[in-house]
Amino acid sequence: MRPICSAESIRSAEHGWFAAHPGGDLFRPAVTALTEVARSMLVGLPHGFVLVVSGPGNNGEDARRTGRALAAEGVEVRHWDDEAETFAPNSEHWSHLVLVIDGFTGIGGRGGLPDHVRALAVHCARRHVAVLSVDLPSGLVADSGAEHPSFRATTTVTFVAEKPCHVLQPAASRCGRVVVADIGVRVPERVAHAVEHSDLAEHWPVPGVRSDKYSRGVVGLDTGSDQYPGAGLLGCDGALFSGAGMIRHNGPQRVTDEVVRRHPSVTVGEGRVQAWVVGSGWPVSDGHDLAEAVARLGRRAADRVPMVVDAGAISSEVLGELGEGLPPGSLLTPHAGELAGLLGVARQTVESDPLAHAHEAARQTGATVLLKGATQVCVTPDGQALVAVAGPAWTAQAGSGDVLAGVCGTLLAAGLTPLWAGALAASLQALTAEDHPGPWPPDRLAQWFPETIARLTHR
Structure with missing residues (x-):
């Protein structure tokens, strides 16, 4: 069985980890897992650039650090903050986008996306651009299976345990392949278990x-x-x-x-x-x-x-x-x-x-x-x-x-x-x-x- 945990229980478990590890860093294992998955997703894709879409929370920082790790390996990486005002889905520039690292919202996010981010999510879905979502596709609600305007992930890397949106339809169909990364935090109280x-x-x-x-x-x-x-x-x-x-x-x-x-x-x-x-x-x-x-x-x-x-x-x-x-x-x-x-x-x-x-x-x-x-x-x-x-x-x-x-x-x-x-x-x-x-x-x-x-x- 795979454990399924609520967003609140995951946050409580992370707070408990920090209390037991003063000065500890959960970004490092998270970014390591994300970078490994991103690297594997780039294999076989045509030459192009990776776009990091980041928000102000921890998922945004995970996405930015993953982008920097890929750039250090020679991958062309651009950031949403640089491109937001010039996004034009039909331009030649965007035809070279091969992978989006989606860290716009996290497990505390509300349903839906701002119009300019939603336009990018629609573009990726229509053009079959690969999307790597951090924790969950931005636009979904962690504890719900409801469908909202969101990214449609090729792969989602989540941490500690799956959340309800990863297994409850129709939200689950937007998460793609779900990878659970062990970042050293103990799995907290479960709301359910998924049968394997x-x-x-x-x-x-x-x-x-x-x-x-x-x-x-x-x-x-x-x-x-x-x-x-x-x-x-x-x-x-x-x-x-x-x-x-x-x-x-x-x-x-x-x-x-x-x-x-x-x-x-x-x-x-x-x-x-x-x-x-x-x-x-x-x-x-x-x-x-x-x-x-x-x-x-x-x-x-x-x-x-x-x-x-x-x-x-x-x-x-x-x-x-x-x-x-x-x-x-x-x-x-x-x-x-x-x-x-x-x-x-x-x-x-x-x-x-x-x-x-x-x-x-x-x-x-x-x-x-x-x-x-x-x-x-x-x-x-x-x-x-x-x-x-x-x-x-x-x-x-x-x-x-x-x-x-x-x-x-x-x-x-x-x-x-x-x-x-x-x-x-x-x-x-x-x-x-x-x-x-x-x-x-x-x-x-x-x-x-x-x-x-x-x-x-x-x-």
């Missing part, structure tokens, strides 16, 4: 010689409806191809018939399970549908095993009817619109601060929450948070959430905590989509899950 490939290898439940279908986990799915039968099939795709020991499907007859026709290893009917997946494909468009959803959820909650609560079961009307609440260890899997409805806020409000709203939903419901979207965050009621591996935008299509719910059910049934079940399931889907680029439908991607799991666990 090695985490899937470490935590994924791999059967041993004594395993059987029951010990591997029996997952039950009460999913699908006459209106949305495909949700039942897709959830079983996710559960089966992620390694469930056994699957029981309990849903409308039409859905179970289709499930067994496609997956003959799936059993139908009541029986003991280690986890339930509910809500996928449940219509809640009128009072009758709502009453049926409440009844279905109540039947499955009565088993008091962990539940994956998806789609049609995620609403205050449905969840509010559970007298005892959700069983311990349950996982909610809403997208931003569903979470907004649950919390009674606008969808844009959730999207502007997904981590905070996922925390609020976990606090209110007492369940772990996997918030789906461009960035997928999984948080527990006690404040732990994981950010799943990012995947391509092709997975934003109908049915992906149904498949994901099935994978979450497999992992809950195998004994994983809801925090790790949600984060690993989302990461598996993202990694598989990354390995198979293009608009593959979610059921087809699910068939490649075993390949991804085998590769990661073998490593």
Whole structure:
């Protein structure tokens, strides 16, 4: 896992370092890291000049010192202060710009850029000029995933640990490759951790010689409806191809018939399970549908095993009817619109601060929450948070959430905590989509899950 820290905690850690090292210098290791990365970025670029864009803060000083280090090596370096008044994007002069070292703002900066700096940022993006950002692309806000007018970095060198803007979309897409430089400051308190490939290898439940279908986990799915039968099939795709020991499907007859026709290893009917997946494909468009959803959820909650609560079961009307609440260890899997409805806020409000709203939903419901979207965050009621591996935008299509719910059910049934079940399931889907680029439908991607799991666990 990679630690993700707030701007305030990073500043506090730096102050603590200076208190313990009177007269110490954090510029030197920072500039060393920046110069090394800048030097590597210049390899293969055409002949031209490097432009240092610096502001008044520490990031500006980092950028200026990096520029001086490159100049000492014979690189042609110019400074924004010298060129600001004459910036003309279409002039021949600017056609020789090959690299910008962006140190205009730092982790304390507000969103957006002044007009003249914004014009340069736009020029760099349009002309594909390489940009090396110090700490974060100027114009972004360190603790937010919101998009603002900013530089679009080729590489960002940040210090001590990543900040939320480096991992939360859409801001993360503007950070390019993120390099974390160790400057000797201890990593402070984290707001979250980012899941890495090695985490899937470490935590994924791999059967041993004594395993059987029951010990591997029996997952039950009460999913699908006459209106949305495909949700039942897709959830079983996710559960089966992620390694469930056994699957029981309990849903409308039409859905179970289709499930067994496609997956003959799936059993139908009541029986003991280690986890339930509910809500996928449940219509809640009128009072009758709502009453049926409440009844279905109540039947499955009565088993008091962990539940994956998806789609049609995620609403205050449905969840509010559970007298005892959700069983311990349950996982909610809403997208931003569903979470907004649950919390009674606008969808844009959730999207502007997904981590905070996922925390609020976990606090209110007492369940772990996997918030789906461009960035997928999984948080527990006690404040732990994981950010799943990012995947391509092709997975934003109908049915992906149904498949994901099935994978979450497999992992809950195998004994994983809801925090790790949600984060690993989302990461598996993202990694598989990354390995198979293009608009593959979610059921087809699910068939490649075993390949991804085998590769990661073998490593």
